[in-house]
Amino acid sequence: MKSRITKLFGIEYPIIAGGMVWCSGWKLASAVSNAGGLGLIGSGSMTAEVLREHIQQCREAVEDKPFGVNVPLMKPNSAELMQVIAEENVPVVFTSAGSPKKWTGWLHEHGIKVAHVVSSSAFARKCEEAGVDAVVAEGFEAGGHNGKEETTTMCLIPAARKATSLPLIAAGGIASGEAMLAAMVLGAEGVQIGTLFALTQESGAHEAFKRRCLDLDEGDTKLLLRKLSPTRLVKGGFYDAIEEAENRGATPEELLEIIGIGKTKVGIFDGDVEHGELEIGQVASLLKGNDIEPVEIVMQRLILEYEQALAGVTEL
């Protein structure tokens, strides 16, 4: 399982845990890093001082193992977050939702490795121009914010592979060792996994959110909010209100009013699955009926499944 990704980040397995709002605190990030992957703290729901605390706790928990922070660049406090990241000597940053040119040079000056998340091969090319160290190509299947092109992982990974020679990480729809291997066959050298880790014991999400997400059928997440920023949401009261508004042709302004403020906290952190905004990947329906397990078990199973899938391929 060695690849340019394991080498770049100094990790045992080419498995990165996506930095997800309300899920990816120091507990989840450190658990993934301690299990041989790369854990990311999701700063999208954090103030600079909260992030500092999570970084310090994560470092204590992982000792000398690497970990990283994900920074959505459209966040108003992204400059403050970056300052904390540099002060705390975080070794890796994953940037998303913005231009890879904005911070890559500055982060490199501070000795920090940079990966950038894209949803198209055009942005993968921009990553190469910006000098990032690795590209995450995230398909339509992924939870939360998503690309306007709606390109699925099956189509996006080969496109990103053609567009750039950078180390390539696949994301979206990957929650098993078989899917990991499929992503590798399509041209990836590592995977970023969100959903599977969001629903572990170490995830900061509320148990009610985890239980709801482990009870979804196919079709129970959908991409909505195309008029604002396409977002994959879980069905429920919040989802219904948006879908109803979109079906009657609501304007972006009307949609913003329905969304309100702080609804992901209500849904994911406070666990009000009816009124809050719930974000999870489409692949959740493949996990239906699973228990809320510790990261270590989840990682061990992933690796075993991957090895079995690899052995199975040689019989083809």
Add this chain to the structure above:
Amino acid sequence: MKSRITKLFGIEYPIIAGGMVWCSGWKLASAVSNAGGLGLIGSGSMTAEVLREHIQQCREAVEDKPFGVNVPLMKPNSAELMQVIAEENVPVVFTSAGSPKKWTGWLHEHGIKVAHVVSSSAFARKCEEAGVDAVVAEGFEAGGHNGKEETTTMCLIPAARKATSLPLIAAGGIASGEAMLAAMVLGAEGVQIGTLFALTQESGAHEAFKRRCLDLDEGDTKLLLRKLSPTRLVKGGFYDAIEEAENRGATPEELLEIIGIGKTKVGIFDGDVEHGELEIGQVASLLKGNDIEPVEIVMQRLILEYEQALAGVTEL
């Protein structure tokens, strides 16, 4: 490349050419069967007598090789089409867009093998109950009519694999040997390929349609018409009219009026890419810049890519 699919249909490679309206006449179907795959005649745009002619021409072209017919079950003339299929001793039928229980028994009584196309694992289970011989699981990436769940190939194939023990064919987003192998890793035993074959020399589509589809960027096909029957369309005048109507909240009745009648013929067969309805898979953007090639070349490349991908995996 031997699998339950090659054995079931008596073919050399587990590659099926989807039966596509206006594309899949006897020329395309026979070319695929002669190259070692299973060619399907797409009866969705045919009268019973036109289908009979295509079957007879196809038989003459393939000699003793197998071929099949795809029948969308919501077609008003599906009973007539089935009658012709039985009279002409077609060995294989792929049914879609309806219940697998409707025709499977009758087709089996006539000695015809049956595969059914699904977009969810719930329907894959119904296929098993109905006694079909193989299931085609088709993801969100696919062109034309699509499932309401919007489940992508990456998520759908493992779900269908869990749901049924029947021979499983993956469809949607597959236009290369790497994607074929990825589908096999996810649990498929064969692939149904549409887009790649729709754009060959032997496809019955107009050259202007093929050229337009070989010039698409990521995001140039989208799933629209969710209020009627979700359909992946290519951007253009027809697409714009529907998208504009949907954005302002058009009712199903208004949408039906915009769609009109016979627009796929205008777009795909007559080649009026501005006013006609254009249907192709999302994977078309990966073929951008390709020539319109003969099926034999396309098949040879697919098989070579598959073998190279398989050899590459052993290095992982």
